[in-house]
Amino acid sequence: MTPPRGFDRFEFETRLARLQGDMALDDLDALLLTEEHDIRYITGFMTPFWQSPTRPWFVVVPRNGLPVAVIPSIGREAMSRGFTGAVHCWPSPLAEDDGISLLGQVIRDLVGRQPVLGMMMGAGTKLMMPLMDVELLIDSIGAPELVDATVIMQATRMVKSEDEIAKIAHVCGLMSGVFEALPTWARTGMTVGEVFTQFKIKALEAGVDDVSYLVGNAGAGGYDDIISPPGPVPVAQGDVLMLDTGSVWDGYFCDFDRNFGFGEVSAEAREAYELLWQATEDALTSLKPGMTSAELFGVMQNRIGGDDDSVGRYGHGLGIQLTEPPSHISWDETVLLENMVLTLEPSMALPGGKMMVHEENILLTAEGPRLLTTRAAPQLPIIG
Amino acid sequence: MTPPRGFDRFEFETRLARLQGDMALDDLDALLLTEEHDIRYITGFMTPFWQSPTRPWFVVVPRNGLPVAVIPSIGREAMSRGFTGAVHCWPSPLAEDDGISLLGQVIRDLVGRQPVLGMMMGAGTKLMMPLMDVELLIDSIGAPELVDATVIMQATRMVKSEDEIAKIAHVCGLMSGVFEALPTWARTGMTVGEVFTQFKIKALEAGVDDVSYLVGNAGAGGYDDIISPPGPVPVAQGDVLMLDTGSVWDGYFCDFDRNFGFGEVSAEAREAYELLWQATEDALTSLKPGMTSAELFGVMQNRIGGDDDSVGRYGHGLGIQLTEPPSHISWDETVLLENMVLTLEPSMALPGGKMMVHEENILLTAEGPRLLTTRAAPQLPIIG
Numbered sequence: 001m002t003p004p005r006g007f008d009r010f011e012f013e014t015r016l017a018r019l020q021g022d023m024a025l026d027d028l029d030a031l032l033l034t035e036e037h038d039i040r041y042i043t044g045f046m047t048p049f050w051q052s053p054t055r056p057w058f059v060v061v062p063r064n065g066l067p068v069a070v071i072p073s074i075g076r077e078a079m080s081r082g083f084t085g086a087v088h089c090w091p092s093p094l095a096e097d098d099g100i101s102l103l104g105q106v107i108r109d110l111v112g113r114q115p116v117l118g119m120m121m122g123a124g125t126k127l128m129m130p131l132m133d134v135e136l137l138i139d140s141i142g143a144p145e146l147v148d149a150t151v152i153m154q155a156t157r158m159v160k161s162e163d164e165i166a167k168i169a170h171v172c173g174l175m176s177g178v179f180e181a182l183p184t185w186a187r188t189g190m191t192v193g194e195v196f197t198q199f200k201i202k203a204l205e206a207g208v209d210d211v212s213y214l215v216g217n218a219g220a221g222g223y224d225d226i227i228s229p230p231g232p233v234p235v236a237q238g239d240v241l242m243l244d245t246g247s248v249w250d251g252y253f254c255d256f257d258r259n260f261g262f263g264e265v266s267a268e269a270r271e272a273y274e275l276l277w278q279a280t281e282d283a284l285t286s287l288k289p290g291m292t293s294a295e296l297f298g299v300m301q302n303r304i305g306g307d308d309d310s311v312g313r314y315g316h317g318l319g320i321q322l323t324e325p326p327s328h329i330s331w332d333e334t335v336l337l338e339n340m341v342l343t344l345e346p347s348m349a350l351p352g353g354k355m356m357v358h359e360e361n362i363l364l365t366a367e368g369p370r371l372l373t374t375r376a377a378p379q380l381p382i383i384g
Numbered sequence: 385m386t387p388p389r390g391f392d393r394f395e396f397e398t399r400l401a402r403l404q405g406d407m408a409l410d411d412l413d414a415l416l417l418t419e420e421h422d423i424r425y426i427t428g429f430m431t432p433f434w435q436s437p438t439r440p441w442f443v444v445v446p447r448n449g450l451p452v453a454v455i456p457s458i459g460r461e462a463m464s465r466g467f468t469g470a471v472h473c474w475p476s477p478l479a480e481d482d483g484i485s486l487l488g489q490v491i492r493d494l495v496g497r498q499p500v501l502g503m504m505m506g507a508g509t510k511l512m513m514p515l516m517d518v519e520l521l522i523d524s525i526g527a528p529e530l531v532d533a534t535v536i537m538q539a540t541r542m543v544k545s546e547d548e549i550a551k552i553a554h555v556c557g558l559m560s561g562v563f564e565a566l567p568t569w570a571r572t573g574m575t576v577g578e579v580f581t582q583f584k585i586k587a588l589e590a591g592v593d594d595v596s597y598l599v600g601n602a603g604a605g606g607y608d609d610i611i612s613p614p615g616p617v618p619v620a621q622g623d624v625l626m627l628d629t630g631s632v633w634d635g636y637f638c639d640f641d642r643n644f645g646f647g648e649v650s651a652e653a654r655e656a657y658e659l660l661w662q663a664t665e666d667a668l669t670s671l672k673p674g675m676t677s678a679e680l681f682g683v684m685q686n687r688i689g690g691d692d693d694s695v696g697r698y699g700h701g702l703g704i705q706l707t708e709p710p711s712h713i714s715w716d717e718t719v720l721l722e723n724m725v726l727t728l729e730p731s732m733a734l735p736g737g738k739m740m741v742h743e744e745n746i747l748l749t750a751e752g753p754r755l756l757t758t759r760a761a762p763q764l765p766i767i768g
Contacts, residue, residue: 005616037437049611051597051630052707053421054508054700074696077609077737091696095715098507119515123482124438127511131503132532134515148516197588204581204588209613210595213435225461227433229593232389246435312458312475316438323436331479353461 003166005250012083022152023063029115031061031149034128037320042067043082046251055092056129058103062110070103100133104140113142122150154325159339168341169372171249172361174206176374179258183383188262192218192230203247213246213322221266222354237263246322253322255343256359256373261382273380276358279303279346287369293332300346315345340364387550389634396467406536407447413499415445415533418512421704426451427466430635439476440513442487446494454487484517488524497526506534538709543723552725553756555633556745558590560758563642567767572646576602576614587631597630597706605650606738621647630706637706639727640743640757645766657764660742663687663730671753677716684730699729724748
C-alpha cells in the first residue's frame with residue numbers, strides 16, 4: 001500500500017523538539033543549516049532546485065521557537081508551505097552580498113550578537129555556501145562562538161519516525177519488485193547502459209519518483225569498478241551483472257544492489273556471492289539494538305575474513321540521503337538503536353582485481369532487523 | 385547523430401593549459417578542487433557516486449604538470465582512467481583523518497610548504513569537504529596564502545570546446561523531441577506527477593542518460609511555484625502546464641522549459657507567453673559576442689518591462705552544471721564570448737501571484753546565437 005506523501009505537522013514538531021533538546025545540552029543559541037537534507041528534515045522544504053548551484057539557502061534553528069528560513073525569492077512560495085516561523089527572502093543571485101547581510105541580521109534578531117552558533121562542520125558534511133561568505137557572516141554577527149553540531153543533528157536524524165520508515169519501506173518494496181523482474185528482460189548482448197535505461201524505465205513504471213542513483217557493472221566472473229557510469233561493452237555469457245540503486249520516493253532513498261549471473265559463471269564468483277549472502281545472514285540473525293556499528297561490522301568481517309579496504313565499510317544509515325551515519329566499520333562506535341534504518345553491505349575482493357558486493361536494507365526493531373528489501377537469493381541467480 | 389562519449393586526451397590538455405595559464409597570472413602554486421563539476425572538468429572523472437556524501441574527493445592542480453587526485457580507495461579504479469598524473473588513495477571513511485593528512489602531504493610534495501593555494505570560495509561555489517578539515521589542512525601545509533580561484537576556473541569553463549558543445553546540442557535535441565511529442569500523450573485528468581513520470585520515461589526512451597532535474601507545475605492561467613515537486617491535483621481545462629528539465633547526456637545538461645495550454649486558456653496567460661517569446665526573439669536577433677550578460681538582460685527586460693525579481697535573472701551559462709556563470713542580470717558584466725553555451729530564460733509575474741517562464745538554450749557563435757533547442761512556438765501551444 002502506498003503511504004501518504006508528506007508529513008503532518010507533529011512530525012516536524014517532534015524533530016525540532018529533539019534537535020532543540022540537544023542544542024540546549026550543548027548550549028547552542030542557534031544552529032545554521034545549509035545542506036538540502038538537513039533543511040528538508042527540519043522544514044519539509046523539498047525541491048529539485050538544489051541541482052541549481054547558483055543560489056545558497058539558509059535555515060536558522062534557534063534554541064527556542066520555530067526554524068527561520070533565509071532564502072532566495074524564487075523559493076518563497078515553496079518554503080512558505082514548510083515548517084518555518086518566518087521566511088526571509090532576497091533577490092538572489094546578488095553580486096556582492098548574496099544573502100549574507102540578511103542572514104546575519106536574522107541571526108542577530110533571533111539570538112543577539114556573539115551567539116554560540118552551531119554549524120555542520122564534521123565528517124560527512126559539506127558547506128553549501130561560498131567559503132568566503134563564512135567570514136562575512138562572522139563579521140556580521142560579531143564574533144560568534146562556532147560549534148560543530150554534526151553529532152547532534154545526525155543523532156536526531158539517525159532514528160527514524162514511523163512515517164519516515166513507511167516511505168523507505170515503500171521504495172525498498174518497489175525496487176525489490178523491479179529487481180525480481182529483471183531476469184524476464186535482461187539479456188546477454190545488451191550493454192550495461194541499455195540495462196540501466198530499461199531498469200530506470202521499469203522503476204518509474206513501478207512508481208518511484210526518481211532513480212537518483214544507479215551504478216553497476218558487468219564482467220566475466222565479477223566486476224572491477226562499482227562507481228563508474230556504464231560502459232559500452234555488451235553483457236556476455238559468464239558475466240556477473242551488478243546493479244546498485246538509490247531510488248527515491250517522496251524524498252526517501254532505498255540503497256541496495258543485486259547480482260545476476262549469465263550462463264556459466266566462475267565458481268569463485270558464485271562462492272563469493274554465497275559468502276557475502278551468509279555474512280548478511282549472520283548480521284540479520286545477530287543484530288540487536290545496543291550493538292555498535294563496529295560490532296555489526298565485526299559480525300560480517302568474521303564471516304568474510306581478509307582485509308580488503310577498497311570499499312571501506314560494510315553498510316551505513318539510510319534515509320533522506322543515500323548514505324547517512326553511522327558507518328559499519330571497525331572504528332564507528334555508534335550504538336545502533338530501535339528505528340534506525342540501515343544497509344548491510346559487505347564486499348570482498350576477488351582474484352584479478354575483481355570484487356563482489358551485496359546489500360540489503362533493514363529496519364532495526366526491538367526484536368532485531370526487519371528486512372525492507374525482499375531477501376536476495378542465497379545463490380547467485382542465473383539468467384539464461 | 386549521436387556524438388561519441390567521453391573526450392580525447394587533447395581536450396583535457398587544452399583545459400589544463402588554459403587553467404594553468406590563468407593560475408600563473410594569479411601566482412597560484414596550486415589549486416585545490418573539491419566539487420564534482422570542477423573535478424570532472426579537469427580529470428574526466430565521472431561517477432554518480434557524488435550522491436554518497438560520506439567521503440570527500442580532492443584534486444590538486446599544480447601550476448605545472450598533471451592534476452593529482454587524492455581520493456577514497458573506492459574510486460581508485462575509476463579515477464585511474466582519468467586525466468591525472470597520480471592517484472593517491474586512503475581507505476575512506478576514516479574517523480579522525482579522512483584524507484586530510486594525505487592531501488596535505490601531496491600538496492607539500494608538489495609545491496612545498498606555505499604555497500599560494502587557490503580554492504573555489506566565491507559566488508556559486510560550495511565546499512565539498514567538512515569545514516573543520518580546512519583548518520587541519522592549513523596546519524598541514526603550513527600557513528598557505530589562500531586565494532579565491534572562482535573567477536579563473538569559471539572563465540576557463542565558460543567557453544566550451546567543440547566536443548562539449550556537441551554533447552549539449554545532443555541532449556537539447558533529444559529533449560526538444562520529447563517536448564514536441566508531449567501533446568500526443570499529455571491529457572487533462574493526469575496529475576502533474578503522472579505527467580512527470582511519463583515525461584521521464586519518454587526522455588529515457590529517447591536516449592538521455594538521466595532526467596536529473598525536472599520541475600514544473602500547472603494551474604488555471606499560470607502557475608505560482610516553479611521549484612516544487614509535482615502536486616496531486618489533475619491538470620484541468622484552462623490550465624497552463626510548464627515543464628522545465630535539466631536532462632543529461634554523457635555528463636552535460638540541457639536546461640529549458642516548455643509551456644502548454646489545455647483548452648481555453650486566459651488571455652493574460654497567452655499574452656504573457658507571447659511577450660516572453662518575443663523577449664527571447666529580441667535576444668536571438670541582437671546578441672553578439674562582446675555584449676555583456678547585463679546588456680543581454682537589458683534586451684529582454686526592455687521587452688518585458690516591470691521589475692519582478694522573484695526569479696532574479698533571465699538565464700545563465702550551461703554545461704556540466706545545470707546552471708553555470710554568467711547570470712543574465714543587471715549587475716553581471718561578464719563579456720559573452722564565442723562558444724559560450726547559454727540559456728535565455730525570461731520570466732514575468734501574472735496577476736494573482738502567478739507567473740510565466742520561458743527558456744531556450746543557445747550557442748553563441750561569431751555570427752550570433754545558434755539555437756540548440758527547437759524553437760518554441762510563438763503562441764502558447766494548446767492541447768485538446
